[in-house]
Amino acid sequence: MPGHLDTFVAAQRDAGRLVVQPRMGFGPVATMRDGLERVAALDVPVVGTLTLDSYTRVGDHVTPLERLAAGEEVNGYPLVSHPPDATRELLAGLLGPEFPVQVRHGTALPQAVIRRSVAVGLDATEGGPVSYCLPYSRLPLAVAVDAWAESCRVLAGESEHGHVESFGGCLLGQLCPPSLLVAVAVLEALFFRQHGVRHVSLSYAQGTLAEQDRGAIRALRLLAAEHLADMTWHVVLYTYMGMFPRTPRGATALIADSARLARHAGCERLIVKTVSEAWQIPSVQENVGALLLASDAAQGSDLLAADDDPDARGFQDEVLAEARLLVDTVLDLDADVGRALVRAFERGLLDIPFCLHADNRGATRCAIDDRGALVWSQLGMLPIGGARSRSAGPELRSDQLFAMLDHVASRYDSLQPATPRRGAPR
């Protein structure tokens, strides 16, 4: 039987309801407790979050307490620094079948975080050997692979129903063609399984075009069904992770569109951003407001069958074909998924556009085409694209890159006040 997160998400899926979740994290136990209580009290299907601070992320478990003692702010909950009993009290009466809590941490070396999570009764976490290393860390990929293998074994061995969400659908947050996001999410799930984890979720970050996202998410589900038949799995969508609209109207419309996308494409869970995302770390109130906004927008939208969505069909076929080729190519490299991932990046068979990590080849590029879709503008050594030219295209200029980074924000910021509720830009 699965744990709280999987059971709760499955029940909401059966009821046709989207589960929403914030990214919230605060340093002091009392503040964190207040935040969790206010999220738990919401009358919508919601999962709680402990987002850890950036010191914990790099393995510094002393500085958070020093800074808290000095009355300073820390940008997340230092799970490893606080005594285990403090965290048990933090969760007492909240964590349960009706309120699962996930630990979000961002560390490439997660052993200490996983051990402490398990010790205090938290069995749901997220990350992955690729998705938490190449975009955020300078650690060699092979080291992150070993660390995540050990962490998965600890989670699987010392908790009944350990759950890991692959962050592979969010590589660098923006400007990555969906087929690579889908492939890395599935590959990381297979890595988790190899190391004993039986309950996973696969992430996907909202892109630049709703039709493409719907097609890509359906492709992700098809590929997951093929590869993860013996696991409990669901799909978690992230509200757009790139440069966020600066106007409240634009930000609100983007959050609502992400909730509709989640429902249309059958995602079970949504990680929600807040309206103030562009300029500050959101408060509890802003988080709560965004959760209600997203949940409300989701209620007006239903699952859209692929057959009833011709606009998304071409994207689905393309993403599925590319992602399948990427996954199969990587799995053919080595029976050990971790070693296969390392070799794939060495050879450029996986290659994240614009990622500066030393273990990423950096020969691929992404562009936004005339439709507004994310496409490959340079394929590098990727085993996709058939006979398409491998020669490097014209140099990307800085203003072109900026326009792509700003594409979604500027589109939503230019929405007119009279835009009707359903009037999402296409």
Added chain:
Amino acid sequence: MSDFRAVLCTVESDSHMWNLVYLQLLLEENGGDVVNLGACTPVRDVVEKVRSGRPDLLVLSSVNGHGAHGARVLRAALQAASGAAVPSVAGGKLTTAESDNDRVRRELLAAGWTDVFTGDDAVPRFVRFLDAGKARGFDRWHAPEAVVAPWDDVPLVGTEVR
């Protein structure tokens, strides 16, 4: 052929990458030959690159709000390693509050940074700096003085360098 050689870095606590990708393109368009040291750049890597590569310009970009602290740490390390002579500029979102921009600018200039680029017009000002630097040498640049507001003459908290 490049007009100048630049080392591009951020601070150790900053995992953002897009600002570095963007700045590399911008520097290259303006004639720079760029060594991009990537996210979460360790101070020792920057010091080593400055010493061994002898670049014409060091560019630090940070957007996580802790860049001012990191820039002070880096400056101290460069001085300790006799690498302080390289013209060096910092920019991005260096503090958590925009209202601190002038104070941070003053402090970093006093600490030996050649110029500091924050705020809405940071990029065009940076490009003008590059133009002037290419024409006359980056070490000849005189940064415009920061505005000192009368209520703004107390030093930032936590200016000590670790």
